[in-house]
Amino acid sequence: MALPQTVPFIGWAWDDLIFLVLAGLMLGGGLMVVLGRDIIRSGLFMVLSFAALAGIYVLLGAPLVAAAQVLIYIGAISVLILFAIMLTQSKAGPSNLVFHHQSWAGALAAVGLAVIIIVVVIYTDWPGAATGVVASATTLIANLLFTDYVLAFEVVSVLLLAAVIGGVFLAKREDSPDPGARAVDEPTLGRLPAPRDES
Amino acid sequence: MSQSLDAYLILSGLLFAIGTFGFLARRNAIAMLMSIELMLNAVNLSIVAFGAFVPSLAGDGALIALFVMAVAAAEATVGLAIVIAIYRNKRTPLVDEYASMRE
Numbered sequence: 057m058a059l060p061q062t063v064p065f066i067g068w069a070w071d072d073l074i075f076l077v078l079a080g081l082m083l084g085g086g087l088m089v090v091l092g093r094d095i096i097r098s099g100l101f102m103v104l105s106f107a108a109l110a111g112i113y114v115l116l117g118a119p120l121v122a123a124a125q126v127l128i129y130i131g132a133i134s135v136l137i138l139f140a141i142m143l144t145q146s147k148a149g150p151s152n153l154v155f156h157h158q159s160w161a162g163a164l165a166a167v168g169l170a171v172i173i174i175v176v177v178i179y180t181d182w183p184g185a186a187t188g189v190v191a192s193a194t195t196l197i198a199n200l201l202f203t204d205y206v207l208a209f210e211v212v213s214v215l216l217l218a219a220v221i222g223g224v225f226l227a228k229r230e231d232s233p234d235p236g237a238r239a240v241d242e243p244t245l246g247r248l249p250a251p252r253d254e255s
Numbered sequence: 256m257s258q259s260l261d262a263y264l265i266l267s268g269l270l271f272a273i274g275t276f277g278f279l280a281r282r283n284a285i286a287m288l289m290s291i292e293l294m295l296n297a298v299n300l301s302i303v304a305f306g307a308f309v310p311s312l313a314g315d316g317a318l319i320a321l322f323v324m325a326v327a328a329a330e331a332t333v334g335l336a337i338v339i340a341i342y343r344n345k346r347t348p349l350v351d352e353y354a355s356m357r358e
Contacts, residue, residue, distance in 0.1 A: 075257035079266050086293050090277035095286055102289050105270075109296055114267075115257060116307040118317045121299075127285055128324045133331045140335040141285050144348040155280045156351065162279030166272045173268030177261050185308045188258050192306060196314040198319075205318055212325045219329030226336035228324060229343065 117191030
């Protein structure tokens with residue numbers, strides 16, 4: 057059974073409907089990230105926003121980027137951020153005052169930025185733009201990666217190595233000689249109590 | 256609508272503005288980092304949109320977006336490590352409490 061050419065009862069193309077649904081999910085998720093009071097929920101809505109963006113990448117004919125979005129953003133960065141949230145939550149944390157007192161200025165700046173971007177996009181005639189989506193073949197991307205962009209590829213690998221080393225160095229705690237002394241002056245963030253000295 | 260470059264660019268601009276507001280208005284350092292991730296995603300969306308609509312950029316757009324993702328992963332790693340290191344000293348994730356560099 058084949059789908060009809062357009063959406064029944066509305067008459068839109070299917071792509072338009074999917075685009076609108078994904079755009080609504082992405083912007084709604086983004087708004088919930090920014091406006092939500094519970095920061096763990098903010099993190100979960102960020103996953104929703106990333107997933108909708110992966111769908112938009114598929115709509116744009118870039119399935120490789122969509123797969124990388126799911127792997128890197130949803131799989132790695134979101135999990136990293138959720139872990140960091142859980143490590144930095146405290147009882148005396150921010151439950152009632154989520155925004156700065158000057159957040160109205162931030163809202164003004166954001167609305168102004170959105171208006172400027174929309175006006176510029178609408179009134180610019182993009183040169184060389186086709187009228188439809190041109191899907192990018194994965195073999196083309198792979199060829200470009202190892203010919204024109206091979207230097208950037210190597211530099212990114214060095215950058216990732218530096219980031220790993222830097223992250224481990226920054227987040228590592230200073231070793232105190234006595235593990236029992238450490239557990240006293242730090243609140244246990246869901247960790248097990250310090251092991252008792254056997255000797 | 257899904258076949259016009261303007262729709263994707265406007266969508267990207269709206270997401271970027273949302274991220275800007277979050278970065279300027281939130282007090283929690285991790286919420287600010289999440290807003291930065293939203294802004295990076297918005298920029299990535301516009302890059303992929305240009306790659307999909309400009310035939311001479313076919314392939315380059317997707318590739319640059321992949322590089323941006325790798326750099327964003329590095330940024331998230333180091334940024335979150337810094338936030339956790341500061342949290343360990345200050346016991347709070349709120350950025351307006353971090354005033355020790357002023358004194």
